[in-house]
Structures are given as structure tokens and as C-alpha cells.
Amino acid sequence: MLLGELFIECIKDDYLASIEITGISADSRQVLPGYVFVALKGNQRDGREYVNDAIKRGARVIITDNNFVFENLSIPVIHVSEVRHRLAIAAARFYNSQPEIMVAVTGTSGKTSVVSFIRQIWEYVGFCAASIGTVGVVSPKRHDIGFLTTPDPVMLQRLLYEIANDEGVTHAAFEASSHGIDQCRIDGVHLAAAAFTNLGRDHMDYHGCIEDYFHAKMRLFNTILPQDAPALIFADDVYSQKVIDIVRQAHRKVLTIGRTGKFITLNRVEHQRLKQRVECRMGNNIYTFDLPFSGDFQVANALMAAGLAIATNAPPDMVFRSLEKLQGPPGRLELVGKTKDGAPVYVDYAHKPEALEQVLLSVRPFTQGRLILVFGCGGDRDRGKRALMGKIAENKADVVIVTDDNPRTEAPEKIRKDILQVVPEAIEIADRGKAIDYAVRLLKAGDTLIVAGKGHENGQIIGRETYPFSDRLKVIAALKERDK
Numbered sequence: 099m100l101l102g103e104l105f106i107e108c109i110k111d112d113y114l115a116s117i118e119i120t121g122i123s124a125d126s127r128q129v130l131p132g133y134v135f136v137a138l139k140g141n142q143r144d145g146r147e148y149v150n151d152a153i154k155r156g157a158r159v160i161i162t163d164n165n166f167v168f169e170n171l172s173i174p175v176i177h178v179s180e181v182r183h184r185l186a187i188a189a190a191r192f193y194n195s196q197p198e199i200m201v202a203v204t205g206t207s208g209k210t211s212v213v214s215f216i217r218q219i220w221e222y223v224g225f226c227a228a229s230i231g232t233v234g235v236v237s238p239k240r241h242d243i244g245f246l247t248t249p250d251p252v253m254l255q256r257l258l259y260e261i262a263n264d265e266g267v268t269h270a271a272f273e274a275s276s277h278g279i280d281q282c283r284i285d286g287v288h289l290a291a292a293a294f295t296n297l298g299r300d301h302m303d304y305h306g307c308i309e310d311y312f313h314a315k316m317r318l319f320n321t322i323l324p325q326d327a328p329a330l331i332f333a334d335d336v337y338s339q340k341v342i343d344i345v346r347q348a349h350r351k352v353l354t355i356g357r358t359g360k361f362i363t364l365n366r367v368e369h370q371r372l373k374q375r376v377e378c379r380m381g382n383n384i385y386t387f388d389l390p391f392s393g394d395f396q397v398a399n400a401l402m403a404a405g406l407a408i409a410t411n412a413p414p415d416m417v418f419r420s421l422e423k424l425q426g427p428p429g430r431l432e433l434v435g436k437t438k439d440g441a442p443v444y445v446d447y448a449h450k451p452e453a454l455e456q457v458l459l460s461v462r463p464f465t466q467g468r469l470i471l472v473f474g475c476g477g478d479r480d481r482g483k484r485a486l487m488g489k490i491a492e493n494k495a496d497v498v499i500v501t502d503d504n505p506r507t508e509a510p511e512k513i514r515k516d517i518l519q520v521v522p523e524a525i526e527i528a529d530r531g532k533a534i535d536y537a538v539r540l541l542k543a544g545d546t547l548i549v550a551g552k553g554h555e556n557g558q559i560i561g562r563e564t565y566p567f568s569d570r571l572k573v574i575a576a577l578k579e580r581d582k
Contacts, residue, residue, distance in 0.1 A: 104188040108178045131156030136185045182282035186251035190286025193259035197267045202274040205295025207453045208399045213271040214427040215403035220269045222420035223412045231273030248278025280314040292323045293330040297337040298452035320348035330405045333359040355405045371464040385418040393460030429553025434573045438581045439543040445569045447553025451486040458494035467544030471495035477508030484516040498524040501533035503551040504559040538576035
């Protein structure tokens with residue numbers, strides 16, 4: 099492909115436009131002979147420092163922003179505005195193939211469940227479908243673990259090309275994180291619809307304040323989403339009306355879902371321990387189904403997925419029938435096991451205040467005894483949420499065990515102290531494995547144990563190293579040891 103075809107808006111020089119390009123990358127380690135290397139300034143590393151490495155590996159052209167000058171390079175350097183946006187568009191042009199129907203889901207919580215659910219709904223209806231997000235890529239021929247929530251634009255476009263061309267995927271859903279939206283990673287995706295689940299405190303280490311975080315997410319609707327594509331909005335969140343106003347001002351079609359929703363209205367929920375009887379209305383039709391999960395938040399997630407499926411032309415009758423067949427994504431209020439006397443142990447990814455509260459509220463009605471919680475907070479991340487999560491734990495759980503959860507380069511004892519200052523009655527056990535062992539031994543008939551924070555993750559980040567660790571596997575081992 100010619101360089102001028104990738105960056106048609108930026109390159110007017112005939113010689114530069116005629117340069118043959120064999121690939122594109124913003125990671126010098128991935129550069130091969132004939133590549134264009136896009137040098138980006140990041141939060142932790144500056145890609146422009148790796149230009150010489152890219153040249154050594156065979157880069158033919160450097161693309162960077164207008165504010166940086168290189169001297170004495172042996173290959174052309176092209177300066178462009180909005181370099182991240184240009185990279186995303188160029189990657190889409192280079193790979194030039196995506197599933198016909200693409201939907202993006204953003205929000206603080208629920209993204210992983212919604213994209214997993216809509217993939218399952220599409221499959222039930224008969225479409226060839228895939229989901230992309232925090233727990234990996236699930237498609238007809240793969241189940242890849244360990245992705246970023248929203249991959250970088252080159253990786254994302256290569257993935258979309260592969261699943262569309264090699265696997266025949268026609269429908270794909272992906273999580274759109276605030277980082278991914280803000281950094282233009284998804285600007286080259288041709289969206290058929292987008293969804294907003296909710297907004298709470300998250301990524302304050304990146305955005306600085308919740309308003310900046312909110313407006314980063316709104317870029318999905320007022321900039322990336324085509325004007326002829328609908329925006330599906332969960333209607334019952336405190337930010338819902340603000341989102342609706344912004345989407346309407348951007349001249350996008352609004353479809354609301356929830357108790358106050360107009361597209362799909364939630365009429366009634368009958369809660370049971372392992373399922374919920376749900377009644378909702380769409381137009382003149384009433385739909386009743388058994389959702390095989392606990393928690394109001396999973397009702398919301400399932401209805402959001404149903405709405406996205408219907409908005410992308412799936413038959414409503416089949417969509418609502420499919421909700422009874424849904425399977426939860428790993429690490430989302432996942433029932434890992436029970437003690438011999440029936441006390442359940444759940445693992446959940448909740449690492450934000452609102453998510454932790456939702457999980458605890460979900461299991462409380464079915465806990466006759468004590469609600470026991472094991473959790474911690476990540477290092478090198480938003481410090482302000484530690485006290486908030488500690489207070490939620492104190493108010494919503496009966497026994498709180500504070501432990502380590504990806505301390506990274508921070509002192510783990512400092513992180514635990516930040517939590518313990520608002521929940522002084524909590525038990526402090528630094529080693530996460532020992533904390534889980536202790537909590538499992540505490541269980542009596544009627545109790546419930548929640549191990550929160552890591553969910554599907556298979557590693558504990560200490561310093562700059564990741565060590566193998568799984569809450570799920572540790573719970574299984576602890577239950578086996580307890581009941582042998």
C-alpha cells in the first residue's frame with residue numbers, strides 16, 4: 099500500500115505519497131522492513147525516543163506530531179496534527195476489513211458483561227459473532243486471554259481483519275474504555291451502534307477529575323459514532339440525562355433502556371439467589387424471562403445487550419428468549435464453589451467503589467448469616483477511591499479482610515493503611531492467598547464470601563513484575579483444603 103493512501107489528508111508531496119508501505123506500528127519492537135513508524139508521546143513512555151530503534155528495524159517513514167523535531171535521520175519524517183487520530187484511520191485503511199456490524203460499549207461498570215452477552219445473543223440468533231475486551235477475545239476460533247480493555251488501533255484493526263476474513267465474523271462488540279476513546283484507538287472502527295451503561299469514579303490517576311472522565315467517554319457519542327447510528331443509554335443512572343442531552347445535541351438517535359427507559363422498559367424483577375424473573379416492555383409487547391444471574395446490575399447489563407442486538411436487527415422474540423441461556427463472563431460475580439454446608443464463594447472484578455457496592459448489595463438479600471469480604475486496592479492508581487471502598491466495605495459487609503491487590507511500585511502497607519483508616523475493625527492480611535484461606539475457614543452455614551478486585555486476572559503485579567495468581571484457583575484450593 100502507498101503512504102499517500104494511508105495518510106491521504108496529510109501528505110501532498112508526490113514523492114512521499116508514492117512510498118510503498120508494508121505495515122504500520124506505533125511500537126518500535128513490532129516494526130519490520132518497509133513499515134511506517136508512528137511516534138506517539140505517551141503518559142509513561144515517549145515513542146519518539148524509539149525512532150532510531152524503528153529505523154534500525156527497517157522503518158521507511160516516521161509520522162509524528164507537529165511539536166517535535168528530529169535531526170539527522172536517514173528516512174523521511176512527516177509531521178501531522180491529531181497524530182493519534184491519524185494512526186487509527188491509517189490502521190483501518192491498511193487492514194481495510196471489519197465485521198459488518200460493530201458496536202461499542204462504554205461506562206464505568208458493565209462493559210465486559212454487556213459485550214459478552216450481546217455476543218451470546220447474536221450467536222443464539224444465528225449470527226457469527228465475537229466480543230473484545232477486558233477478559234480477552236472470544237470468537238468462533240479463539241478465546242484469547244490478556245487483552246487491554248481497548249487494544250491499540252493497529253492491534254484492534256488487525257484483529258478485526260482476522261476475525262472478519264479468517265473466521266467469517268459478521269457481528270462484533272467491544273469495550274470502549276475512557277483511555278481508548280481519549281487516545282483515539284477506536285476512531286477507525288465503523289460503528290453500527292454504541293451504548294452507555296453508567297458512570298462512577300474510575301481512572302482518576304489518568305483523567306484527574308470525574309468531569310474530564312465523563313467528557314472523555316462522551317467523545318464516543320459526539321465524535322466517533324456516525325450520525326445515522328443509534329446510541330443506547332441506560333436510563334436509570336445519575337448521569338443518564340446528561341448523556342442523553344449530549345447525544346441529542348450531537349444529533350444522534352437516542353434509545354433508552356431501564357425502569358425509566360422508552361425503548362425497553364423494565365417493569366418488574368423478582369429476585370432469587372441464582373436467577374431473577376424479569377418482565378419488560380418493548381413497544382406494545384411484554385416479555386418475561388428468567389435471567390440466570392443475581393443482581394440488579396446484571397439485569398441492566400442483559401437489557402443493554404438485548405437493546406443493542408435489537409438495534410442491530412436481531413428479532414426481539416429471539417433476543418429475549420436468548421437471555422435465559424446467557425453465561426456470565428469469568429470473574430463477574432462468579433460462583434466458584436460452596437463449602438460442604440452450603441456457604442457460597444464468589445469472585446468478582448469489582449475494583450471501583452460503585453461496583454463493590456453493587457456486588458455486596460446483590461448477595462445480601464440471600465445471605466442469612468455473615469457477608470464476608472476480601473478486597474484490596476491497586477497501587478499507582480487512584481488513591482482517592484481507597485477510603486471510599488473501605489467505607490462501603492464497612493457499611494455493607496459483616497467481616498472485612500483487607501489484603502493486597504496489584505500493589506505495583508507502591509508500598510503495599512501504605513495502600514492497606516489508606517483503606518484501614520476508615521474501617522479499623524477490618525482484619526489485615528497482606529498475603530492475598532493467605533487472606534483467602536482465612537476467609538474460607540471463617541465460613542459457616544448461611545454465610546457468603548466475596549473475593550473482590552481481581553476477577554478473571556491470573557497475576558498479581560508486585561513492583562514491575564507479574565506473578566502467577568488467580569483468585570478463582572485459590573478459592574477452589576482453599577475450599578478443597580477446608581472440606582477434606
